[in-house]
Amino acid sequence: MTTARPSTVTSLHVRSGRLVELVLVLFAIGIVALAYVNVGMATRDALPTDVWWHVGIFAAFPLALHGVLRWRARYADPLLLPLATLLNGLGxxxxHRIDVARGLGATEGVASRQLMWTGLAVAMAAATLVVVRDHRVLRRYTFTAMAVGFVLLLLPMLPVVGQEINGSRLWVRVGPLSLQPGELAKIALTIFFAGYLVSTRDALSLVGRRFLGLQLPRARDLGPILVAWGLSVLILVLQRDLGSSLLFFGLFVAVLYVATERTSWIVIGMALFVAGAVLAWQLFGHVQQRVTLWLDPFAAGQSDQVAKGLMGLAHGGIFGTGLGEGYPTITYFPASDYIVASFGEELGMIGLFGILVLYGLLVERGLRTAIGAREGFGKLLAAGMSFTVALQVFVIVGGITRVIPLTGLTTPFLSSGGSSLLANWVIVALLLRISDHARRPVSERRQDPTKDLAHPREVAR
Structure with missing residues (x-):
């Protein structure tokens, strides 16, 4: 008679990471509070009387979102919220520092309005986490997202609500509010790109002929990238916005490469971009002006915007003048388009590198989420959202430092403006939702509402 050995059952315990997230959020709030106090001591030689009021209201927003994550997405990435909190708080x-330099009080200053937009943006992120219980549901609305994205891009062209500022027609004014629909359009178009490419990537990646070591696609498979290129050129022509044109086309090419893993799409995308850039430079005067300022920011008879930004960065040097000790208001749009130059002057090259590292970590966590996603749509959506932030930071920082011609994009989380905050906090919320699904134990995973995993090929990927 043999005795059966008792079987040992082991289970893998997955830590939610919420305690780490809470500690890092509190650390980020502490850094923001110290920076706020530093500005007051440098500009007024006294501790700001409203420091606890401002910091307390700001602290309530990420802490409330942390509570929502514990409730609805407790396995989400623990670093995304602290990184977004710190960037938003530094902005x-x-x-606030620029308001003080301009002699603006709390009621008429831009900082109070930006704090209000921060609350609305975090509330929008929380609503996204509550409503979108599973990111795969968004795949059902692939072509709806495309239509919404196109409508948002075309809204500024309407004669009544559209508004032109500084030569670019990017804004929509509704009563006292002025919004930039293109910021929200990038989310809708990313959902469309992810949903479309996850369905067609086999044809785009496996079919074609090889030439000079590259597997070139069939002529009819070039349709999507040609449409994306045409859309970017249309934005450039109608809205006179070089930055958004570069952002949308670069986003599509990046997601297309992730979906197909074919270098040929990068080569084709770069060739189309160079062709479009040369054509725009020959046809449009505002593009020629941007290129002239890029080549020679001190050219006579041209705007001195780029030159003043470079002088502000040079004034900051390696270590910066210190918060509250510089002259950021000399630069045009120091709180919006040129807030990177404002940070570069007062925090120096080291401080600016530190901010870029925060963006790098945010993008890295997004790409890690894409790698960990269990299905194709989540991979492409997370990668697209991450590339959106990365490309936007590259375009604006590259323009200010003369790596590329200057464009009018806002710096995510830092620049003043409600539309940008709303869009970027929703991007963080979607990344949190995808990471929650990727890190969640199998025993707690919900059934796939879109039946993506019913396809063996999708499971293999």
């Missing part, structure tokens, strides 16, 4: 501090 509020610099905007």
């Amino acid at each position: 509020l501090v610099m905007i």
